Amino acid sequence: MDGKPHPNKDHRFRVLEATMKRHQYQPNSLIEVLHKAQELFGYLEQDVLLHIAHSLKLPPSQVYGVATFYHFFSLTPSGRHTCVVCMGTACFVKGAASLLSTVEQIAQIQTGETTRDGCLSLSTARCLGACGSAPAVVLDGQVVGYQTSEKLGQQVTQMMGHPQCKVAT
Amino acid sequence: MDLQELQTLAKREQEILSAPCIRCCTVGGCLSANALEVKKQIEVAISTQALTPPIQVRGVGCMGLCSRGPLVRLDPSGILYDQVTAESVPELVHACQETLQSNLPKELPNNTPLSLPQPSSYQPRHHPFFTLQHPIVLENSGHIDPKEIKEYMANKGYIALYQALYDMTPSEVIDQITQSGLRGRGGGGYPTGLKWSTVAKMPPGQKYVICNGDEGDPGAFMDRSVLESDPHRVLEGMAIAAYAVGANQGYIYIRGEYPLAINHLETALRQARKQGLLGSQIFESPFDFRIDIRIGAGAFVCGEETALMASIEGKRGLPHPRPPYPAESGLWGCPTLINNVETFANIAPIIRNGAEWFAGIGTDKSKGTKVFSLAGKIQNTGLIEVPMGTSLRQIVEQMGGGVLDGSAKAVQTGGPSGGCIPVHAFDTPVDYESLTRLGSIMGSGGMIVMDQATNMVDVARFFMEFCMEESCGKCVPCRAGTVQLHQLLTKICEGKARTDDLESLNQLCEMVKDTSLCGLGKSAPNPILSTLHFFKDEYLELMHNKASDDHHSS
Numbered sequence: 001m002d003g004k005p006h007p008n009k010d011h012r013f014r015v016l017e018a019t020m021k022r023h024q025y026q027p028n029s030l031i032e033v034l035h036k037a038q039e040l041f042g043y044l045e046q047d048v049l050l051h052i053a054h055s056l057k058l059p060p061s062q063v064y065g066v067a068t069f070y071h072f073f074s075l076t077p078s079g080r081h082t083c084v085v086c087m088g089t090a091c092f093v094k095g096a097a098s099l100l101s102t103v104e105q106i107a108q109i110q111t112g113e114t115t116r117d118g119c120l121s122l123s124t125a126r127c128l129g130a131c132g133s134a135p136a137v138v139l140d141g142q143v144v145g146y147q148t149s150e151k152l153g154q155q156v157t158q159m160m161g162h163p164q165c166k167v168a169t
Numbered sequence: 170m171d172l173q174e175l176q177t178l179a180k181r182e183q184e185i186l187s188a189p190c191i192r193c194c195t196v197g198g199c200l201s202a203n204a205l206e207v208k209k210q211i212e213v214a215i216s217t218q219a220l221t222p223p224i225q226v227r228g229v230g231c232m233g234l235c236s237r238g239p240l241v242r243l244d245p246s247g248i249l250y251d252q253v254t255a256e257s258v259p260e261l262v263h264a265c266q267e268t269l270q271s272n273l274p275k276e277l278p279n280n281t282p283l284s285l286p287q288p289s290s291y292q293p294r295h296h297p298f299f300t301l302q303h304p305i306v307l308e309n310s311g312h313i314d315p316k317e318i319k320e321y322m323a324n325k326g327y328i329a330l331y332q333a334l335y336d337m338t339p340s341e342v343i344d345q346i347t348q349s350g351l352r353g354r355g356g357g358g359y360p361t362g363l364k365w366s367t368v369a370k371m372p373p374g375q376k377y378v379i380c381n382g383d384e385g386d387p388g389a390f391m392d393r394s395v396l397e398s399d400p401h402r403v404l405e406g407m408a409i410a411a412y413a414v415g416a417n418q419g420y421i422y423i424r425g426e427y428p429l430a431i432n433h434l435e436t437a438l439r440q441a442r443k444q445g446l447l448g449s450q451i452f453e454s455p456f457d458f459r460i461d462i463r464i465g466a467g468a469f470v471c472g473e474e475t476a477l478m479a480s481i482e483g484k485r486g487l488p489h490p491r492p493p494y495p496a497e498s499g500l501w502g503c504p505t506l507i508n509n510v511e512t513f514a515n516i517a518p519i520i521r522n523g524a525e526w527f528a529g530i531g532t533d534k535s536k537g538t539k540v541f542s543l544a545g546k547i548q549n550t551g552l553i554e555v556p557m558g559t560s561l562r563q564i565v566e567q568m569g570g571g572v573l574d575g576s577a578k579a580v581q582t583g584g585p586s587g588g589c590i591p592v593h594a595f596d597t598p599v600d601y602e603s604l605t606r607l608g609s610i611m612g613s614g615g616m617i618v619m620d621q622a623t624n625m626v627d628v629a630r631f632f633m634e635f636c637m638e639e640s641c642g643k644c645v646p647c648r649a650g651t652v653q654l655h656q657l658l659t660k661i662c663e664g665k666a667r668t669d670d671l672e673s674l675n676q677l678c679e680m681v682k683d684t685s686l687c688g689l690g691k692s693a694p695n696p697i698l699s700t701l702h703f704f705k706d707e708y709l710e711l712m713h714n715k716a717s718d719d720h721h722s723s
Contacts (some may be wrong), residue, residue, distance in 0.1 A: 032464070127389070133235070
């Protein structure tokens with residue numbers, strides 16, 4: 001997801017408020033509201049979840065339950081760069097597992113983690129539906145197909161070599 | 170909008186569309202192969218040259234052959250150019266110009282033919298990949314701009330809805346669907362007409378129609394392609410269904426992983442509402458029907474209908490036991506009709522052409538066509554639509570052009586709920602019953618080809634890992650059983666298992682299958698059972714081979 005920080009926090013809450021209002025603060029709009037909140041904030045902070053719970057008149061436990069049930073929602077901030085390796089069957093058959101371990105080795109993190117300096121987040125996707133160009137990877141929101149360990153390794157190294165991203169290893 | 174208005178609009182648009190045009194695929198696989206840049210370059214090249222005759226440039230939906238993208242087609246000649254790059258655009262435009270002037274297809278010098286070693290035929294569209302297809306669901310795919318309702322109208326769009334509203338009663342619509350023999354394309358194969366009539370028989374009141382676009386099977390991208398390439402077809406199918414069962418509100422539940430499909434659907438909904446084809450008094454009749462989009466948030470179990478409805482209600486996607494079936498008590502306790510994207514995409518052609526026409530295609534018990542996404546270790550990856558009963562061999566060897574290097578070992582159908590069909594059973598006709606007999610299922614239409622290098626035990630473990638992580642955790646057999654099965658398979662892959670572990674594996678599979686609450690758990694053991702049945706020697710080999718190589722432990 002879009003993890004860009006926003007300078008004006010109040011503005012984001014205003015947009016969120018407008019979304020909830022459009023759904024008439026219906027409790028059944030929870031998932032739509034969470035989608036919007038994650039789009040705005042990059043991840044779901046606890047105070048955002050509480051705010052949503054109060055606005056939609058839902059118990060915080062239910063909001064937390066829904067936010068943690070779905071893979072799409074993240075309760076922790078993601079890194080400046082993201083790498084999502086598709087683990088669909090077509091990609092798996094074409095060697096997605098070795099792509100994943102390549103990135104894990106380079107970034108020294110496990111799948112689902114972010115590097116300590118907040119530079120790169122690594123995750124997997126169930127299937128991107130880009131099976132025609134398997135194995136596929138999403139780098140910073142861009143789907144790139146026909147990946148090899150060498151190609152992907154180079155790109156990830158390049159991302160991490162960015163001046164703002166010096167890996168502490 | 171009335172019929173005359175619709176026909177006038179359609180006719181005017183048909184004239185515009187019949188002019189020379191370069192159509193560029195701008196969705197799916199082509200998009201990730203830089204198709205937008207190619208389209209832009211073509212537009213620039215055309216606008217800088219004053220061409221006679223003038224050539225239009227349009228972005229269209231999926232043309233099917235995703236692995237050879239970006240695809241570009243010159244109409245009306247129908248010549249297909251594959252693997253177009255921004256650099257080859259000047260050459261392509263020149264070839265198009267010559268073709269239009271001479272009426273003879275002009276070849277691109279470096280345009281290599283589809284999986285043919287020698288450039289004997291440069292025309293991909295003459296390849297069996299295209300010639301063996303029978304497009305019904307995909308009839309407009311790759312021909313119309315999915316963001317233009319007028320282009321859909323020019324291709325008989327919304328005529329079926331008009332026919333249903335003005336020439337047929339709801340029960341006549343249901344009769345047509347029943348007689349057509351259409352069965353649910355989401356995987357189960359339940360007769361669509363029967364499902365519709367169950368909902369229609371419920372007492373009048375609030376009813377819902379849901380389109381299940383939560384295409385969760387890894388390796389399947391049919392629904393994504395239909396929604397991206399021809400969204401109005403699904404809306405029309407839903408509206409006809411709503412008229413037949415007496416619903417006034419619909420939901421399309423679509424995966425959050427498909428942003429382009431969501432975008433195209435939103436555009437389509439806006440346009441349909443504006444034209445009076447959705448909303449209040451559709452076609453100026455008393456029939457009202459609204460559709461809202463609900464975006465999924467990445468949970469495989471939400472493809473299961475009761476879990477999907479929980480998700481629409483804003484809750485965690487937990488399934489509940491059936492009965493009561495959604496047809497009796499579904500969304501918010503109201504009678505609900507829930508069908509797959511492809512099922513709805515079949516409705517308008519059936520109403521337009523009649524049930525008999527549809528029933529004439531396919532096999533005795535499986536009517537019509539099925540869209541498959543052909544992927545894996547195969548030459549031609551992409552989307553195909555074939556009549557039911559086409560053999561796997563035809564699909565894999567002729568249409569798919571065979572395996573990349575080496576030979577095929579199996580085809581996996583039905584995703585994590587399906588099984589692996591070995592090469593010796595490739596002459597099986599693809600229909601609901603034949604695949605079930607082989608221990609697999611039709612599923613939503615993912616078809617993954619595996620070659621000799623693929624380790625089938627590892628494949629079974631891959632699917633079990635998937636089911637283990639996607640289990641919602643509500644019932645014990647699925648929550649705990651999938652973990653145990655995964656552990657057993659890992660043990661086998663690492664060469665630490667003994668032959669009696671195979672017996673436990675088998676027993677546990679049967680137990681999970683028989684006692685789980687919903688389809689996810691019930692079908693989770695299928696990949697193990699089918700590989701155990703057809704590839705038992707691979708399991709046995711790992712029993713004796715203690716020092717299994719490292720790549721299984723990644």
